[in-house]
Amino acid sequence: xxxxxxxxxxxxxxxxxxxxxxxxxxxxxxxxxxxxxxxxxxxxxxxxxxxxxxxxxxxxxxxxxxxxxxxxxxxxxxxxxxxxxxxxxxxxxxxxxxxxxxxxxxxxxxxxxxxxxxxxxxxxxxxxxxxxxxxxxxxxxxxxxxxxxxxxxxxxxxxxxxxxxxxxxxxxxxxxxxxxxxxxxxxxxxxxxxxxxxxxxxxxxxxxxxxxxxxxxxxxxxxxxxxxxxxxxxxxxxxxxxxxxxxxxxxxxxxxxxxxxxxxxxxxxxxxxxxxxxxxxxxxxxxxxxxxxxxxxxxxxxxxxxxxxxxxxxxxxxxxxxxxxxxxxxxxxxxxxxxxxxxxxxxxxxxxxxxxxxxxxxxxxxxxxxxxxxxxxxxxxxxxxxxxxxxxxxxxxxxxxxxxxxxxxxxxxxxxxxxxxxxxxxxxxxxxxxxxxxxxxxxxxxxxxxxxxxxxxxxxxxxxxxxxxxxxxxxxxxxxxxxxxxxxxxxxxxxxxxxxxxxxxxxxxxxxxxxxxxxxxxxxxxxxxxxxxxxxxxxxxxxxxxxxxx
Amino acid sequence: xxxxxxxxxxxxxxxxxxxxxxxxxxxxxxxxxxxxxxxxxxxxxxxxxxxxxxxxxxxxxxxxxxxxxxxxxxxxxxxxxxxxxxxxxxxxxxxxxxxxxxxxxxxxxxxxxxxxxxxxxxxxxxxxxxxxxxxxxxxxxxxxxxxxxxxxxxxxxxxxxxxxxxxxxxxxxxxxxxxx
Ligand code: HEM
Ligand code: SF4
Numbered sequence: 001x002x003x004x005x006x007x008x009x010x011x012x013x014x015x016x017x018x019x020x021x022x023x024x025x026x027x028x029x030x031x032x033x034x035x036x037x038x039x040x041x042x043x044x045x046x047x048x049x050x051x052x053x054x055x056x057x058x059x060x061x062x063x064x065x066x067x068x069x070x071x072x073x074x075x076x077x078x079x080x081x082x083x084x085x086x087x088x089x090x091x092x093x094x095x096x097x098x099x100x101x102x103x104x105x106x107x108x109x110x111x112x113x114x115x116x117x118x119x120x121x122x123x124x125x126x127x128x129x130x131x132x133x134x135x136x137x138x139x140x141x142x143x144x145x146x147x148x149x150x151x152x153x154x155x156x157x158x159x160x161x162x163x164x165x166x167x168x169x170x171x172x173x174x175x176x177x178x179x180x181x182x183x184x185x186x187x188x189x190x191x192x193x194x195x196x197x198x199x200x201x202x203x204x205x206x207x208x209x210x211x212x213x214x215x216x217x218x219x220x221x222x223x224x225x226x227x228x229x230x231x232x233x234x235x236x237x238x239x240x241x242x243x244x245x246x247x248x249x250x251x252x253x254x255x256x257x258x259x260x261x262x263x264x265x266x267x268x269x270x271x272x273x274x275x276x277x278x279x280x281x282x283x284x285x286x287x288x289x290x291x292x293x294x295x296x297x298x299x300x301x302x303x304x305x306x307x308x309x310x311x312x313x314x315x316x317x318x319x320x321x322x323x324x325x326x327x328x329x330x331x332x333x334x335x336x337x338x339x340x341x342x343x344x345x346x347x348x349x350x351x352x353x354x355x356x357x358x359x360x361x362x363x364x365x366x367x368x369x370x371x372x373x374x375x376x377x378x379x380x381x382x383x384x385x386x387x388x389x390x391x392x393x394x395x396x397x398x399x400x401x402x403x404x405x406x407x408x409x410x411x412x413x414x415x416x417x418x419x420x421x422x423x424x425x426x427x428x429x430x431x432x433x434x435x436x437x438x439x440x441x442x443x444x445x446x447x448x449x450x451x452x453x454x455x456x457x458x459x460x461x462x463x464x465x466x467x468x469x470x471x472x473x474x475x476x477x478x479x480x481x482x483x484x485x486x487x488x489x490x491x492x493x494x495x496x497x498x499x500x501x502x503x504x505x506x507x508x509x510x511x512x513x514x515x516x517x518x519x520x521x522x523x524x525x526x527x528x529x530x531x532x533x534x535x536x537x538x539x540x541x542x543x544x545x546x547x548x549x550x
Numbered sequence: 551x552x553x554x555x556x557x558x559x560x561x562x563x564x565x566x567x568x569x570x571x572x573x574x575x576x577x578x579x580x581x582x583x584x585x586x587x588x589x590x591x592x593x594x595x596x597x598x599x600x601x602x603x604x605x606x607x608x609x610x611x612x613x614x615x616x617x618x619x620x621x622x623x624x625x626x627x628x629x630x631x632x633x634x635x636x637x638x639x640x641x642x643x644x645x646x647x648x649x650x651x652x653x654x655x656x657x658x659x660x661x662x663x664x665x666x667x668x669x670x671x672x673x674x675x676x677x678x679x680x681x682x683x684x685x686x687x688x689x690x691x692x693x694x695x696x697x698x699x700x701x702x703x704x705x706x707x708x709x710x711x712x713x714x715x716x717x718x719x720x721x722x723x724x725x726x727x728x729x730x
Pocket of ligand 2: 418423424425426460461462464
């Protein structure tokens with residue numbers, strides 16, 4: 001975990017004081033609504049359909065138990081006793097009072113947290129692989145780099161009024177679990193033959209109204225130049241990104257309009273002036289950051305314990321289900337990462353109560369060195385659990401209803417807040433998620449379907465990542481009525497692709513039935529162990545379309 | 551178009567000062583050949599006019615700082631940068647590039663939709679004068695400039711990024727303990 005030093009703490013404290021004063025001036029009528037808007041959103045404060053909403057940053061998804069406890073307290077004291085984990089690994093509180101927000105921010109600062117730049121046309125919270133630092137397939141631990149980016153981007157004076165928001169995702173593993181191809185900038189850290197860190201830089205990805213896959217602007221940037229290069233990209237975007245139409249303002253539109261080669265030329269021209277400047281990283285800077293992310297004091301887990309774990313897995317079907325779906329291999333033998341599912345029937349995906357937050361914090365202390373991760377699939381991860389303690393942890397998670405053994409299956413769907421909370425929604429999304437979870441609640445069926453991403457957004461802003469769901473559901477509005485459009489074939493990860501629309505949209509009641517028909521086609525057509533997405537890629541959209549609209 | 555009426559307060563070097571300049575926002579018939587002294591005119595008008603100590607340019611936010619423009623701007627008595635809307639962030643980059651790349655030492659003045667809550671970012675990017683919108687409270691504006699005591703990233707006001715500052719401070723601490 002990154003721990004604040006005196007500089008970090010002073011900065012967040014000064015930020016709280018600044019916002020307190022801004023809120024005072026707003027409440028005194030000295031700042032207009034329109035002019036207060038960017039100020040409040042730069043501090044994570046939205047005004048939503050029914051109430052304000054506060055979006056709290058969980059930088060690159062890393063969370064300490066004491067921080068989670070504080071989040072639980074805040075939700076209990078200033079909200080309705082629950083919070084919502086988002087696909088950008090932030091936590092949203094849906095019902096705070098406007099005038100309480102400065103005090104909430106002060107409390108967050110007391111546990112080294114903030115809500116800075118969680119919204120607004122600025123550089124947002126950087127996201128990464130939820131298994132950073134523990135993944136078996138990792139080449140470079142992205143966390144120190146993420147923290148360097150966090151610091152560089154926090155209060156960056158030049159980039160506070162960009163044409164539109166700007167999101168950076170980082171991965172250092174063979175498998176991309178951070179969706180770097182659908183971010184404004186995606187960074188893939190890798191090592192060259194000499195063992196030096198290099199950065200592959202993608203630019204111009206994004207979802208929303210005009211989804212696009214990012215393109216490579218630089219294949220092998222030496223690590224020293226990471227910040228100056230980012231600054232060059234941002235400056236080109238700040239200068240040339242469209243400001244006349246907010247739907248065409250993201251860097252993806254600029255990249256498309258210029259073409260990647262011209263974009264690269266402009267960035268390199270800009271970079272030539274910044275390269276080797278004061279912001280060039282040195283080894284000490286990396287080492288200082290890396291010192292915050294040292295391995296926890298893991299013990300040696302002996303072979304007998306590992307064998308006992310495997311034996312239990314063979315003998316106990318329920319345990320085996322949990323392990324297969326919710327437990328992930330670790331770079332250290334004898335340790336595993338355990339995913340806590342925030343998805344179950346009748347529950348809003350990603351929601352956690354204050355009480356659960358406190359309980360989960362206790363489990364993190366007891367089983368995982370007090371550390372947690374938030375995933376962009378809206379689950380939580382205990383990153384360092386010894387295999388001889390997984391059974392015990394599993395029982396406790398069952399009691400808390402956090403052990404639903406469905407991570408990665410259809411039931412583990414991603415869903416935005418939609419019309420129940422969000423002022424921009426065309427349609428509700430949570431009831432659709434719940435109806436699908438209820439309809440497909442047989443574990444055997446879910447397992448038979450295998451890995452399946454179903455993502456739901458309540459409007460084309462795509463907060464629920466519907467474009468990159470194997471099955472995507474999008475709420476649309478037709479003459480004031482809520483309809484749902486289904487798309488197939490999207491995917492995230494190394495082979496990111498955008499889904500194709502199946503056809504005319506459906507009433508909400510019909511969505512589970514339509515999903516069922518889609519699944520029937522897959523089950524009928526699949527060969528051997530073929531996954532849904534592979535079958536789709538082989539047979540295409542047509543058979544699905546024919547069956548659904550038959 | 552930046553608007554300027556006499557009551558716009560001018561903050562310079564963190565103080566409220568008298569504004570000796572008049573900003574001419576429109577390019578009207580006079581604009582083609584400006585004669586009034588102490589006037590700030592749009593860049594293209596300024597470029598077309600003769601260089602004078604009492605005539606200064608204001609840059610629209612979409613200005614491209616090409617070589618010829620930069621060469622001409624070296625002689626400007628001050629450079630104003632327009633914020634047509636406070637949410638238009640291009641002026642921040644313009645100011646930084648003028649200061650850091652082209653070494654412009656004179657006054658860089660923010661004009662247009664200049665509001666209190668953007669001043670600290672503007673100052674960090676190299677603005678040293680702010681022609682505040684009429685309705686802004688000067689005391690609050692002055693206070694806003696001193697909100698942050700330190701910075702993570704390099705900008706005009708801060709040549710040392712936080713990671714280097716930490717390294718320097720660590721060395722200093724080491725030296726102190728060595729002496730003690
Ligand atoms: C409830 C209030 C929310 C509002 C008003 C809101 C607003 C928006 C808007 C306007 C966009 C489109 C931006 C664009 O296309 O340029 C967007 C995209 C997005 N938001 Fe939200 N959002 C909300 C909640 C959420 C939640 C809960 C999540 C996570 C679960 C989230 C994560 C994202 C992501 C990942 C995108 C799409 C990625 C991209 O644009 O490239 N947002 N949001
Ligand atoms: S996708 Fe649309 S409805 Fe859903 S949270 Fe985002 S803006 Fe709101």
